[in-house]
Amino acid sequence: MKPIASTKRRWLTLLILTVAWAQVIWGCLVLRSSLEGRGYMVYWGLCVALTLAAGILAILEFCVSLRTWWREREQCRCRHNQWLR
Numbered sequence: 001m002k003p004i005a006s007t008k009r010r011w012l013t014l015l016i017l018t019v020a021w022a023q024v025i026w027g028c029l030v031l032r033s034s035l036e037g038r039g040y041m042v043y044w045g046l047c048v049a050l051t052l053a054a055g056i057l058a059i060l061e062f063c064v065s066l067r068t069w070w071r072e073r074e075q076c077r078c079r080h081n082q083w084l085r
Contacts, residue, residue, distance in 0.1 A: 006064060013057040020050040 027035065027043060035043050 006061060009057055009061050009064075013054050013061065016050050016054040016057070020047055020054065023047040023050070 023043070024047060027047065031043070
C-alpha cells in the first residue's frame with residue numbers, strides 16, 4: 001500500500017523539526033565554544049531555516065486538511081439532502 005501524500009508531509013515535518021531541535025540542543029550545550037563568527041551565523045541560520053520550513057509544511061498540511069474537511073462536509077450535506085427528498 002502506497003503512503004498518502006499527507007502522511008509523507010507529516011513525516012517530513014517531523015523529521016525537519018527533530019533535526020532543528022537537535023541542532024538547538026547541540027548548539028546550546030555541545031558546540032557553544034566552537035561556534036564563532038561566520039560558522040555561528042551559518043549554524044543558527046540553518047536552524048532557523050529548518051524551523052521555518054517545518055512551519056510552512058505544517059501550514060500547508062492544515063490547509064489541505066481544511067480543504068478535505070470542507071469537501072467531505074459538502075458530500076455529507078448532498079447525501080443528507082438526497083435522503084430528505
